[in-house]
Each structure stands twice: as structure tokens, then as C-alpha cells.
Amino acid sequence: MTQTFHRMLSATLGIPEKQIEKTLSLLSEGATIPFISRYRKEATGGLNEVQIEAIQIQYDKLNELAKRKETIVHAIEEQGKMTAELQKRLDETWDSATLEDIYLPYKPKRKTRAEIARQRGLEPLATLLMLQREPNPEKRAEAYVKGEVKNVEEAMKGARDIIAEQVNENERARNCIRNAFARQAILTAKVVKGKEEEAAKFRDYFDCSEPLKRCSSHRLLAIRRGEAEGLLKVSLGPDDDECTERLERLFVRSNNACGQQVAQAVQDAYKRLLKPSIETEFAALSKERADDEAIRVFAENLRQLLLASPLGQKRVMGIDPGFRTGCKVVCLDAQGNLLHNENIYPHPPVSKPKEAFAKVQKMLETYKIEAIAIGNGTASRETEEFLKQHTFRQDIQIFVVSEQGASIYSASKIAREEFPDYDVTVRGAVSIARRLMDPLAELVKIDPKSIGVGQYQHDVDQSKLKKSLDQTVESCVNLVGVNLNTASTHLLTYISGLGPQLAQNIVNYRAENGAFTSRKELLKVPRMGNKAFEQCAGFLRIPHAKNPLDNTAVHPESYCIVEQMAKDLGCNVSELIASKELRKNIKPERYLTPTVGMPTLQDILQELEKPGRDPRGPIKVFEFDKNVRTIDDLQVGMELPGIVSNITNFGAFVDIGIKENGLVHLSQLADRYISDPNEVVSIHQHVRVKILNIDLERKRIQLTMKGVNSGN
Structure with missing residues (x-):
């Protein structure tokens, strides 16, 4: 096997x-x-x-x-x-x-019509009809009129029920209809009568019909959602007449009375048994494919979001903006620890901008703040403008950060454990600041479905979705690697070979014994066996460790190779890492063994060149158009800067600084043909777009990137 x-x-x-x-x-x-x-x-x-x-x-x-x-x-x-x-x-x-x-x-059956007919002794009559030789089947059927069979018509009907079931269970018949569905099945959706107003968001599908094989995953999921909500009536099927003809060619071999009875049974088999069965099969199959595609798109978006550029270890001020309740301001140190929090009221109805600026300036100086992160929710643009109107005594970079899921985090068990003495507003502002410092470390604490980069995520297979997203998070965390001495329990959970219990044990050990000084010390952590150590060690970094390799992606099992390289060149490992000239003299083929090949040696050499390198790029400051605040400020033909907020199969959604995101359809993303938006854009990419159309009633904005000089 x-x-x-x-x-x-x-x-x-x-x-x-x-x-x-x-x-x-x-x-x-x-x-x-x-x-x-x-x-x-x-x-x-x-x-x-x-x-x-x-x-x-x-x-x-x-x-x-x-x-x-x-x-x-x-x-x-x-x-x-x-x-x-x-x-x-x-x-x-x-x-x-x-x-x-x-x-x-x-297959064991519940009491079907055919089973009832068999129990009434009508199977021999069905066999007689299927042979299609008897010139007068009704005369022969008289012999079966007894017991529960009241007349000839009942006998014939029972025999046809048996034939219909045989047709339904025939492999050739099923494959014949299956092939017809695969080739020509049409997906039809119509609005349920009387629910037109309630179903307004499904207006595009009120009376639509298209071949199933051409129906895109997002359209199919939208139609199925409308059906699940009781707003759309959906059907799926091929040409019924053609299918019936094909089945008759398989089973009807005579034009006599028996043949006519078999033809009747075939039509019944198709309509009552075969078509519904294959329709269910294809509905499930097409839904599964649409799910897989939606999950793939979601996972790719999540990967891009998690691997967004970090600001790094700098002292950051986080602002969760608001009007009536004011802006919650927090100050964090370079490790992301909360130093201070307070409210400012620069906007109406309180309107104390002078006092607010004085407080901000004082916090910047007191806590030596190097950058400001503003959440992109309500009052975000106004808060950004308020800060940029003033001149600070020091050079401060201002970033607008996505706050999708911050409210979910602030009310979560993880947030309560991190900040038991603070309310949700403080926790939310901390999350915004930390997202700027290290998006990956902060976003792993939030259910990916709450981060706002998926579509139809509640309609797809939830267990498949969870598995895919968990693997994506695990892949990203291990690609970047984590600082063993600062990583949270939640971040460590995703490291290869760990999991919740070992991650917690590492944090507990760190709290009791101080910072780890070497990877080997991990073996002292309770329940850390050799196998778990082998799986996790290469992905955990220790900056300023005694052995410089402990802050690289070189696995401890390969330290001896690097040490031998250094020895052969008459230097130590630190000198080898520091000197490009020394590394040029390494001849990797000399270190080949039955278990260590050229791929591992090339990885080691790359790591020695840039030890502990972060695969994520540098962060860039972005600014929206100052003249655009609401959808009413937009005009067709206007060119605007924007940030890609979500990517789907049919295009990319772009944040242009107002409540509503605009859509750049796949056909409008580039001057050339593309089949996948990821060929042109990525999550959080800075772009320039032109407005094609504004639908004020439905709050929809159509954008294009064609002929526009896009940013990066």
C-alpha cells in the first residue's frame, strides 16, 4: 500500500x-x-x-x-x-x-419506492420489462395484481420504480450524467419573490445564469451565501432533454410497449434520482474548489500582511483616535513595554488642540519617542493632520497603521493576561503601536479571520481554513525567526516543534532564570526533549550571545561545520562572520559529507554573510490626499495615492483615506494582461489610482491603475 x-x-x-x-x-x-x-x-x-x-x-x-x-x-x-x-x-x-x-x-437503503415494489413481488415484472421482448406487458402484469398491488397500473408503476433505481445505480448511467454536468452544467440564481429589498446586496445575482465551469470562486461563494440566507433560489443542471436522450440510448432497446415503459422509468430515474444526486455531488465539488481558492487567496494575503515591513525596536507612541471620547495615547519602550497612557482631546466636541499638543510634546520628550503610530479608524485623518500641523522639537516619523482586529485583541484573554490593570482602550492603542514595531509579533495574537484580508471566510470550510491559516502563520514566524529572550508565549507557540505548553515553559524559565545566554540552555526547559530542540533551535535567535551562531539561522547541528571552516582559515567564528575576505576563501566542497550536501553548505554561507537577516523590507511613510475625506469629495478622473488593503481573485481593494475602499478590477490593474492580482500588487503596497466611477447609493468606488504612475 x-x-x-x-x-x-x-x-x-x-x-x-x-x-x-x-x-x-x-x-x-x-x-x-x-x-x-x-x-x-x-x-x-x-x-x-x-x-x-x-x-x-x-x-x-x-x-x-x-x-x-x-x-x-x-x-x-x-x-x-x-x-x-x-x-x-x-x-x-x-x-x-x-x-x-x-x-x-x-449500500443499505432506507425504504425506497423500489424496495417497496420488490417486497410486493414485482422484481420479475421489472426484469421482464427490461428484456423488452414481451409484446403485451400489461397482460403479463395481471399476474402480479394481488395483495397490496391493487391493479395493473400499480404493478407497472412498481416495476418502473425498480428499473429507475437500477438506472440510478448503473455506473455507465451515472458517468454519462456526470460528464454532462462537467461539460455543460449551468448555475442559475434568482431572487426569492418578495425579498428583493432584503437581498439588495445580492443584486448582481437576482437573475443570473452562467456555465458552472466558468463561474469564479468568489461569484459562486456569493451565490451560495445568498442561498444560505434564504434570499436566492439556486439550481444547477445540464440540458435535461439531452441527458434523457443519452440515458434512453443506454437502456431503451426496443420501440415496443416494454421499451416505452423502460423509457418512462429512465425519465423518472433522471428527474427523481440521478439528476438530484449528481447535482448535489457537483454542488459540493464546486463549493470545495471555491473554498480551496478562497482559502488560498486568504492565506496569501495573510502571508503578505504578516511579513509587512517592521519599524523595529524603537520607542513608539501609539494613538487610537476618536472624536467624542478623545484619542487614547500610549508610550512604549523599544521592547514594546507600556510606559505611560493618557487621553487627549484635539477634536470636537471637546476641542482642546493646544492642550493636546502640549501633552503630546511632553510625552515625546519624557519617553524619548522616535515614531508615532495612528490607528486608521474613526478620526484617523484628522489626528494625522492635527499632528502634522505642529512642529515638534525632535524629528518624529508619523505612520498610519491598520487597526483591523485591534478591538478583538483588546478584549481577548491574551490582552487581559498582558495588561490586567488596563481597559480595552489602552490595550487597543498598545496593539496599534506594536503593529508598527513588529506586525508579525502582534498580529499572531489575533484570529486571522478578524484581520480583514479575507473574503467569504465565514462561508468556507472552517476546519480547512483554520489549518491553512495556522500553517501560514507558522511558516511566516519560522521564516523570520524570533528573539528567544523577548518573544511572547503566543509567538513562540508557532515556532517549529514547540506548541502552547513548551512555549509557556520557555517564558516561565526565562522569568525565573533571566535571559537565555545560549541555544543549548533550551535543553534545561522542562519537557524540552532532543526532538523538540532539534525542530525549534534554528528558528530561535539570541542577540549578543556568547556564540554568534546563536543569533543566526545556522542550526546547532551544523555549528561544527562553521567551526571547522574558521579553524581551517586560522580564525574564530566571530572573525569569520565579520570578514568578507576570509569568507571568500571558504571552499564549501571540502565540507561535504554523506549527510551534509551543497544545499546546506550554501545556506550556511548565506547566513554567515548576513547573520540573522530579516527577510522583511524597510518600512515607508505614506500620506493620503489632504483634500479627500469622504466619498462626496471624490470626482471621476481624480488621481489619488492609496494603500492596497485586500486582494481577491477579481482585483484589489485600495484604501484612499475615506471610510469606503475602492476596487481596482483585475482588468484595470495593469496595461498588460494578468491572471492574478499578485503579479502586480501586494497587501499594504503604496499605489496611485484614478477614479473611474462612483456609485453613491451603494457606496462603491471603481478605480484603475492603468496609465497611472503607481508608487511602490
Whole structure:
């Protein structure tokens, strides 16, 4: 079975069997995807995280199918109906739909019309009709008029019910209709009568019809949401007449009275059994594909958001802006610890701008603030303008930060544990400031679904979504690496090989024993075994450690290689890292071993060149157009600066500094043809857009980037 799986995975994924075998072996030993991708390149042939994850997903699917097979085999054997030919077919089948088709005739049924007819002794009559030789079937049916069968018509109807079920359970018939659905199924949506006003947001789908194979994932999910809310009536199906004709060609072999009865049964089978069954199958299949696509887009957006540029360890002032309740201001040190908080009231109705500025200036000086982060919610533009109107005594950078999910965090258990003595407004402002310093470290504390970069996330398979988003967070955290001495429990949880308990144990150990001085010290943490250490060590950094390699992505298992390189060049490791000239003299081929190949050696050399490098780029200051505050300020043809706030398959949403985000449709993103918005834009990218259309009633803004000199 294992070899069969390896062969099938290789054919499906286009990856050699040997690499699949090694990867599955590592996964079964408890190795994580980030660890395998980063530190086991020789074993996997350099497979990346996406390929390793695909192997895992497909392998799990095959295992599920194998378990389903066992259940089916057991059920058929219990009925005493297993044959060598049937067993062979089951053994060779690895397609879920085909497997269920084979099992269908043996599947225990509730009391169907056909089953009732069989119990009334009408199966021989059904067989007679199917032979299609009897010139006068109604005469023969008289013999079956007894007991619960009151007349000839009832006998004929019962026989047709049996034939209809046989047609429904026939593999050729099911594949015939399945092929018709695959080729020509039309998805139709209509508004439910009397619900036009309530369904206004689904106006685009009030009377729409399109081939299922051309229906994009976002349209299908929108239609299905409208259906789930009871606002749209949705159907899915091919050309009924053509399907019936195809089935008749399969089963009707005579033009006599028996043939006519079979034709009637075929029509009933299609309408009552086959079509609803295959429609359900295709509805589920298309929904699954749409889910997968929506989850893929969400995960990619989340990855871009988590890997947004950090300001770094600087002293930051965070402002959660507001009108009536004022602006909550917090001051943090370079490690993100809260030093001070208070309210200022620069805006109406209180309107104390002079007092507010004096307070801000005092806080900037007292806490040696280097940058200001303003949340992008209510009163954000006004607060930014208020600050920029004044001249500070020191050079201060001002950033506007997305506050999506900040309110979720501020009321969460994590926030309460971090700041038990402060209310939600303080916690929210702290989150805004920390997002500027290190978006990744702060955003991992929030449920990804609350961050505002997905679409239809509540409509897709929730377990699949959670798994994908968790893997995305894990991938990002391990790509960047974390400071072992400052990382929160929540951030450490996502490090390869750790999890909630070990993460908490690390934080507890740190609190009791002070900062870690070496990676080796991790082995003193309760429940930290050799396997967990192997998985996590390379992703944990210790700045200013005695061994400089402890602040790099070089794994402790490879320290001996670097030490040998330094020894061969007559220097120590610190000198080797510091000197480009020394590193030029390293001949990596000299350090090849049966387990250490060129991929690992190249990674080591790259890391020595830029130890502990952060893959995220530098942060940039951004400014909205000062003349635009509301949708009423917009005019068609106006060019504006904006920030990409969300990406979907059909385009990108851009924040232009007002409540409503504008949409740049896929066709308006570039002067050339593109199939994926990610070819042109990324989350939080600074762009310039032109206004194409403004729909004030629906609060929709259409934008274009064509012919506009976009920023970066």
C-alpha cells in the first residue's frame, strides 16, 4: 500500500518517488514543514514548503480513501455479495466518486419506492420489462395484481420504480450524467419573490445564469451565501432533454410497449434520482474548489500582511483616535513595554488642540519617542493632520497603521493576561503601536479571520481554513525567526516543534532564570526533549550571545561545520562572520559529507554573510490626499495615492483615506494582461489610482491603475 501511495503521489504532484518517500518519513517522525524545508534539503531534494504541504495533504486524502474502502469491503462481505472481480475493482479504484458508484447497489437503503415494489413481488415484472421482448406487458402484469398491488397500473408503476433505481445505480448511467454536468452544467440564481429589498446586496445575482465551469470562486461563494440566507433560489443542471436522450440510448432497446415503459422509468430515474444526486455531488465539488481558492487567496494575503515591513525596536507612541471620547495615547519602550497612557482631546466636541499638543510634546520628550503610530479608524485623518500641523522639537516619523482586529485583541484573554490593570482602550492603542514595531509579533495574537484580508471566510470550510491559516502563520514566524529572550508565549507557540505548553515553559524559565545566554540552555526547559530542540533551535535567535551562531539561522547541528571552516582559515567564528575576505576563501566542497550536501553548505554561507537577516523590507511613510475625506469629495478622473488593503481573485481593494475602499478590477490593474492580482500588487503596497466611477447609493468606488504612475 505504501509503495502504491508513493507512486500515485509522484504521478499527481510530479515529484520523484524517492523524494516523496523521504518527506513522508520525516513527517511521520514528527518533523515540521518549516524544519524539513529549511534543514533537510538533502533528504527531500530541496522541496519547498508548498510542495511538502501538498505531499502531506494528498497523502492524508489517500489514507482517508483507504479507510473508506475498508468500510465498503466490510459492508459488502457482511452481505455475502463479495466476488473476486468486485474485490479487484475496489482494490484498483482510487477515485472517490467511482468508489461510491461501485458501492451504491450494495449500500443499505432506507425504504425506497423500489424496495417497496420488490417486497410486493414485482422484481420479475421489472426484469421482464427490461428484456423488452414481451409484446403485451400489461397482460403479463395481471399476474402480479394481488395483495397490496391493487391493479395493473400499480404493478407497472412498481416495476418502473425498480428499473429507475437500477438506472440510478448503473455506473455507465451515472458517468454519462456526470460528464454532462462537467461539460455543460449551468448555475442559475434568482431572487426569492418578495425579498428583493432584503437581498439588495445580492443584486448582481437576482437573475443570473452562467456555465458552472466558468463561474469564479468568489461569484459562486456569493451565490451560495445568498442561498444560505434564504434570499436566492439556486439550481444547477445540464440540458435535461439531452441527458434523457443519452440515458434512453443506454437502456431503451426496443420501440415496443416494454421499451416505452423502460423509457418512462429512465425519465423518472433522471428527474427523481440521478439528476438530484449528481447535482448535489457537483454542488459540493464546486463549493470545495471555491473554498480551496478562497482559502488560498486568504492565506496569501495573510502571508503578505504578516511579513509587512517592521519599524523595529524603537520607542513608539501609539494613538487610537476618536472624536467624542478623545484619542487614547500610549508610550512604549523599544521592547514594546507600556510606559505611560493618557487621553487627549484635539477634536470636537471637546476641542482642546493646544492642550493636546502640549501633552503630546511632553510625552515625546519624557519617553524619548522616535515614531508615532495612528490607528486608521474613526478620526484617523484628522489626528494625522492635527499632528502634522505642529512642529515638534525632535524629528518624529508619523505612520498610519491598520487597526483591523485591534478591538478583538483588546478584549481577548491574551490582552487581559498582558495588561490586567488596563481597559480595552489602552490595550487597543498598545496593539496599534506594536503593529508598527513588529506586525508579525502582534498580529499572531489575533484570529486571522478578524484581520480583514479575507473574503467569504465565514462561508468556507472552517476546519480547512483554520489549518491553512495556522500553517501560514507558522511558516511566516519560522521564516523570520524570533528573539528567544523577548518573544511572547503566543509567538513562540508557532515556532517549529514547540506548541502552547513548551512555549509557556520557555517564558516561565526565562522569568525565573533571566535571559537565555545560549541555544543549548533550551535543553534545561522542562519537557524540552532532543526532538523538540532539534525542530525549534534554528528558528530561535539570541542577540549578543556568547556564540554568534546563536543569533543566526545556522542550526546547532551544523555549528561544527562553521567551526571547522574558521579553524581551517586560522580564525574564530566571530572573525569569520565579520570578514568578507576570509569568507571568500571558504571552499564549501571540502565540507561535504554523506549527510551534509551543497544545499546546506550554501545556506550556511548565506547566513554567515548576513547573520540573522530579516527577510522583511524597510518600512515607508505614506500620506493620503489632504483634500479627500469622504466619498462626496471624490470626482471621476481624480488621481489619488492609496494603500492596497485586500486582494481577491477579481482585483484589489485600495484604501484612499475615506471610510469606503475602492476596487481596482483585475482588468484595470495593469496595461498588460494578468491572471492574478499578485503579479502586480501586494497587501499594504503604496499605489496611485484614478477614479473611474462612483456609485453613491451603494457606496462603491471603481478605480484603475492603468496609465497611472503607481508608487511602490
